[in-house]
Amino acid sequence: MPSITTVVAQALYTAATVLREDAPQDGLVFGVLWERVLSRSPRLEADWVSAVDEAPQENNTPFKDYVNRAAINLVRAGWLYRGNRRWQLTGIGVDALDRWPDPVDFYGEAGRRYRRWERQQQLVSVAVNALEKLPDGGHWVALQEVAEEYGVDSGVLGPVLRGTRPPGWYLALGEEGEAGAGLPLWPFERDMWRSLLNEEGLLDDGRSSVDTVRALPDRRRPVREALAARQPAEVAEAGDEEELPRQLWIIRGVDAVTGVSLIRGPWRDHSVVTFDTGFQTPTLAARDLESVRGVVDSALPATAPSRREAVAHELNAFLNRMRKGDIVLSTDGFETYVGVVGGPATHTKERLSRPVDWRNLDKPLDFFKDLPSGLSGVVQDADSQVLEATEYAETVLALIGDMPRATSLPTGRAALPDATAELAEALHMPDATWLQDCVELLRAKPQLIFHGPPGTGKTYIALALARHLAGASSATNVRLVQFHPAYAYEDFFEGIRPRLASDQPSKQTNKQQDGDTDGGLAYDLVKGPLRKLADEAERRPAEVFVLVIDEINRGHLAKIFGELYFLLEYRTERVHLLYGSDKGRGFRLPPNLYILGTMNTVDRSVAYMDAAMRRRFSFMELHPDTPPVTGVLASWLRKRTELQGGDPDTYDDAYVRLLDEINRLLAANTPGDRSFRVGPSYFMQDLAHAGDGALERLWRTQIIPLLTEHHWGDGVDVEAVYGLPALCDRLEIRLSGDGAAGAAGAASGAVSAPANP
Secondary structure (H helix, E strand, O other), X not given: OOOHHHHXXXXXXXXXXXXXXXXXXXXXXXXXXXXXXXXXXXXXXXXXXXXXXXXXXXXXXXXXXXXXHHOHHHHHOOOEXXXXXXXXXXXXXXXXXXXXXXXXXXXXXXXXXXXXXXXXXXXXXXXXXXXXXOOXXXXXXXXXXXXXXXXXXXXXXXXXXXXXXXXXXXXXXXXOOEOOOOOOOOHHHHHHHHHHHHHOOOXXXXXXXXXXXXXXXXXXXXXXXXXXXXXXXXXXXXXXXHHOOOOEEEEOOEOOOOOOEHHHOHHHHHOEEEEEOOOOOOOOOOOOHHHHHHHHHHHOOOOOHHHHHHHHHHHHHHXXXXXXXXXXXXXXXXXXXXXXXXXXXXXXXXXXXXEEXXXXXXXXXXXXXXXXXXXXXXXXXXXXXXEEOHHHHHHHHHHOOOOOOOOOOOOOOOOOOOOOHHHHHHOOOOOOHXXXXXXXXXXXXXXXXXXXXXXXXXXXHHHHHHHHHHHHHHHHHEEEEEOOOOOXXXXXXXXXXXXXXXXXXXXXXXXXXXXXXXXXXXEEEEEOHHHHHHHHHHHOOOOOEEEEEEOHHHOOHHHHHOOXXXXXXOOOOOEOOOOOOOOOOOEXXXXXXXXXXXXXXXXXXXXXXXXXXXXXXXXXXXOOOOOOOOOHHHHHHHHHHHHOOOOHHHOOOHHHHHHHHHHHHHHXXXXXXXXXXXXXXXXXXXXXXXXXXXHHHHXXXXXXXXXXXXXXXXXXXXXXXXXXXXXXXHHOEEEOOOOOEEEOOHHHOOOEOOOOO
């Protein structure tokens, strides 16, 4: 009996064969291609039905959609290009058909290449962003040099460029300027490359032939030089080069003797940032990663190769990749400092130094309160002395009021994008239907609440959806707040805060000095997260802004929202604000500001929400008994098994059966109360898969306390009903010596779940 993986592999292999034989140049619209696939392999649909019926977990995704989604493996492998609704096989894909004639081997190899891309996804993204600056510049670059510059495997970058074709992809060539950089080409691809290079004025007719396309050798540029050649127009538009940073670097430094952060001492005092190596630093002649590698290998011969490679990348970043005008960020405890690089690196015996204009020494940002969650997570990567986080560059300088824009703000009205299959897949949902319902509800009413029992992923899904809706601006346009009983209007929207009169008034635009300094105190009107986001949304009407309110029902909503209660329903109206900061003009909630809330229905003390507030929100339930939550744990376990190199269809379903049994018992013991259930996320955390005694530890510290709270005062013996040994015996699940769960019975041939994720 074929598995789901086998059937999908056969479908994709057949699709690639059809494209090779029937449409070698123009490709096919997927609908037409799918008809030809089924015509060529008529048993596929019957095999799919059988595989789905035999699979241990329910799968409601249509066969066609499942194959369409799985084709992303071929795209990232560079075997397939999907654009303008058409599928087109690349020369690399043709070569793959010949090298892996078995469909399962073909699909398996594509999956392995996808995982190689996935491990380098962020670095690939940075390299692709750099290539996008090259068109119309009159230069080409070597693919291998681009890969080395950005720390990417060229065997990953080259195929990804062929499979996705971002702007500038065709300008990354071989060392001699040859199209394809050594990767297989189809005739139509050579013709396309010939046309694109000719449009750029780079085609070398003398060195090109029917089988080879080459660019003019004298138009090759080093990567950094080629990108620098594109800077003058940007600088002229923006003004001052020093005020147009393009990269963000997180720099760590601690005094070796005192253990004190260097930002407290020499970095602050001398307006610098330094990089200490502990060995003789390379000279400025080491202008590429390979030269720096040689220095590191010689200086640290006894160090593990992986560590030497990490040091080489950090040292190369500080010495060669960092530029004048780049942003640097450093922390001292929770205090975060931001500066702009003022010039090139200089040397001492064991140290490199760069001048830095520190911008907020007297007013550091708060690590947790001010930095977006994605950036704070990057900053916490304590293994690196120099770390790039360029995607947050604009966010950081915007926080200190020092971010000029190189381009004009977009115009027009903001529009919510549709939910995508990729978003659904990332959230382990069978398809995008449920998410699209959320989008449609937000289009009709811009406030939506996810409600359900604990562990159903409410906050995780809210943040993921918010970032999808905000798109490329999600780092700045999404804000998370959490309500609690002490939270007030002054915290959420705006309120008066005291400060010592001796302190300098804040220069931030979100504070206004308001006067009375008697008794050594002054008072500022301080904007809260909603006011800040609303003001920014008003200024940028073409962008989507999303405020995520976690545990929304834990706060006193009427008190927190105040006069904003009215604006939630009437977005076109204006109200006068409590503290008069609207200056008589009135304030409104912009139509491009959306609110996502989460509500834990099991919390008895705060479950009440009045009818007026309910009318202003739409509600979507996330419940373990209903889609999309029902299949999340199984999907996550399948993906985890696949990432560990196993067949995802053979994942151990012990955790799924334990969760189902808990919820069956809860339904029996609390009939009529759907809020008393347990969500799958308890079994999707590291604690559940973290070695010896993992599942028993999870049960003792999280599951049993939760169920004890569920049954407080109703006389149920929680240990007797929900104890792990009893459940495992009933479900024929055995606990191995390391505490992992697995199907019992030698006859089944099952094994324990892996101990480590």
